[in-house]
Amino acid sequence: MTITRSGLRIRVIDAFTDQPFTGNPAGVCLLEAGDWPDERWMQRVAAEMRHSETAFARPLPTDAEADWDLRWFTPAVEVDLCGHATLATAHALHADSGRVGTIRFRSRSGILPTHTAADGAITLDFPAAQLTEIADEEELVAALGTRAEAAFCTGSLTDALVVLPDEATVRALRPDLSALSRWSCERGVRGVIVTAARADSRTGHETGYDYVSRFFAPAFDVPEDPFTGSAHTALAPYWSGRLGRAELTALQVSERTGMARTTVAGERVHIAGRAVTVLDGTLTAA
Numbered sequence: 001m002t003i004t005r006s007g008l009r010i011r012v013i014d015a016f017t018d019q020p021f022t023g024n025p026a027g028v029c030l031l032e033a034g035d036w037p038d039e040r041w042m043q044r045v046a047a048e049m050r051h052s053e054t055a056f057a058r059p060l061p062t063d064a065e066a067d068w069d070l071r072w073f074t075p076a077v078e079v080d081l082c083g084h085a086t087l088a089t090a091h092a093l094h095a096d097s098g099r100v101g102t103i104r105f106r107s108r109s110g111i112l113p114t115h116t117a118a119d120g121a122i123t124l125d126f127p128a129a130q131l132t133e134i135a136d137e138e139e140l141v142a143a144l145g146t147r148a149e150a151a152f153c154t155g156s157l158t159d160a161l162v163v164l165p166d167e168a169t170v171r172a173l174r175p176d177l178s179a180l181s182r183w184s185c186e187r188g189v190r191g192v193i194v195t196a197a198r199a200d201s202r203t204g205h206e207t208g209y210d211y212v213s214r215f216f217a218p219a220f221d222v223p224e225d226p227f228t229g230s231a232h233t234a235l236a237p238y239w240s241g242r243l244g245r246a247e248l249t250a251l252q253v254s255e256r257t258g259m260a261r262t263t264v265a266g267e268r269v270h271i272a273g274r275a276v277t278v279l280d281g282t283l284t285a286a
Contacts, residue, residue, distance in 0.1 A: 012051070012279035016227040016258035022276045024090035024227035026085035027054030028092045034058065039078070047281070048072035049166070052222045055085035057105070060070040061094065066106035068093075076221035079190070081109040081157065083124055083229015083271060090114040090122045091275035101259075109156075123272040128264065130155035131236035137162075143179035144194065154234040159215075161234050166198040167212050171253050181218040191217030193231045197239070198251075209251035211229040211239045227258025229271055236262035236269045 006219055010029050010112045015285040027049040030039070036058065045083045046054040060087055068211040069102055070089060072082035094116045133207025134151040135139070140160060141148050149163040164170050173194060178216040180192060188267045195213040213235055239262075240246055246265070 008283045009282060010045070010049075010283055011088075011092055011277055012049075013091055013275050013277050015084035015087045015262050015275045016092070016229065017256075018274045020276045022256050023275070024084040024225065024229075024256070025028050025051045025278070026082075026088040027051050028085070028088050029054070029056045029059040030089070030092055030096070031056060033060075034110055036069075042071070043073050043078070047075045050217040052217075052225045053079065053082045053085040055082070055089045057089050060106065064106070066104040066111050068103065068105050070105040070107045070112070072107075072145050072208075073259060074217075074220045078106075079124070079220070081107070081230045081231065084227055086112060086114065086124055086137060086276055087122050087229060087271075087273055090116055090274040091120070091277070094120060094122075121272060121274055123270050126228060126230065126233045126269050126271060128267050131161065134160065135224060139183055140174075140180075140192070143183050144173065144175045144192070146173060151225045152234070152238070154193075157230060157234055158185075158188065158278075159231060159234060160187075160189050160191075161193045161195065161231075161238065163238075164194050164196045166245060167196045167253075170194055170196045170212050170214055173214065174215055177216065177218040180216055183220040184217070189229070190220060191215055191222070191225070191231075193228070193234065195235055195238070197243070204258055205234065207214055208249065210243060210245075210248040212236065212251050212253045214252065215255060225253055226254045226256040227252045227260075229260070229261075229273075232260060232262050232271050233269045236264050236271070240264045 014023040115123045131152040137151040152161040215225040261272040
């Protein structure tokens, strides 16, 4: 493997699942040490992959503050934070070396530790989002086409979090993506998270999950994301506060679905999941 454009190894890894063709697929390119490839080229690779994000990572010197540099690109833009492509990158590193323990990624959102267990389970250690209520939610709710219990800004995450009345409403939602894109662009919002408690939240532990969500980011050329790890930095604190438990199980009810365990630890959120490599190939064009 080299960092030349032709001959670069690239993988597709399904994250937040233990079954292929479910969870959220991410492209992963592990580079050699040195300068980043041209930014425009990385964006073109991400556009060619057409997954919600493609990750590029390069190793750092042993005396650096982290182990790897990490960047994420949607088909349209570079983004500040991506959970599922981070988990996919950690999975690729574990697959190559069998290494367990902590890997620190340096990113636009600071140092992001990941912890890989011997059985391949991976836990992301991300900063918790800070929620503030949105006072004028009418246009957002109109774009979603449903009523809402509450809506929040998520601080530096730059998403909107909308709490819907019940699980059935989340699953049946068919938002106006054009209107949602316009609202997001006007407000400087990355995407819109919709969520609700499990239909019978009293039996969450026994029946497999505690809350559901979906994620829409049409302004970033991601109409609906299959599983959004970073969104759980807002979802986990909200639902842990509401349900009174630090540890919860999250189900994203996209067509592909995906699941994670979330734990609120002070100002950090631990997001645990698995991943499966479904394609391992080589880029043959510059």
